Amino acid sequence: MRMVPAILLLAACGASPAPDMFGSVRSEVTRGGMDFVVFQQGSEVEVVRMGYLSRPRRGAVPALMAEAAEAATGCRVIANSMTTKIPGDTGVARFALDCRT
Numbered sequence: 001m002r003m004v005p006a007i008l009l010l011a012a013c014g015a016s017p018a019p020d021m022f023g024s025v026r027s028e029v030t031r032g033g034m035d036f037v038v039f040q041q042g043s044e045v046e047v048v049r050m051g052y053l054s055r056p057r058r059g060a061v062p063a064l065m066a067e068a069a070e071a072a073t074g075c076r077v078i079a080n081s082m083t084t085k086i087p088g089d090t091g092v093a094r095f096a097l098d099c100r101t
Contacts, residue, residue, distance in 0.1 A: 015048040018046060021041050023041065026038070034051070034053070036048065037050060043096060043097045045073060045094065046094050047068055047069050047092070047093050047095065048092050049061060049065065049092070053090065061090035062090065065095070066082070073097060075098060076097065076099075078095070078096040078097065081095050082094070
């Protein structure tokens with residue numbers, strides 16, 4: 001029973017960045033009806049998709065993640081720079097940014 005409060009506390013925290021992105025700028029963006037949390041550190045961004053998504057709806061997520069990164073940072077996502085820790089993951093991705101004006 002002691003675990004229930006701890007689980008509820010963790011669930012309320014929302015998205016947090018990977019350890020190497022601590023200290024990054026955090027933004028929240030909605031694209032295509034999906035909510036994303038974007039963490040920017042220099043010319044790199046980590047995008048976290050919030051909420052459950054069925055497998056058939058996951059195909060559009062990488063493009064929406066890139067849009068969310070651009071909207072949150074004002075920078076252009078470098079083509080083909082998306083990386084994930086798990087191949088095909090649509091929950092968390094990283095992109096390289098071109099922030100030259």
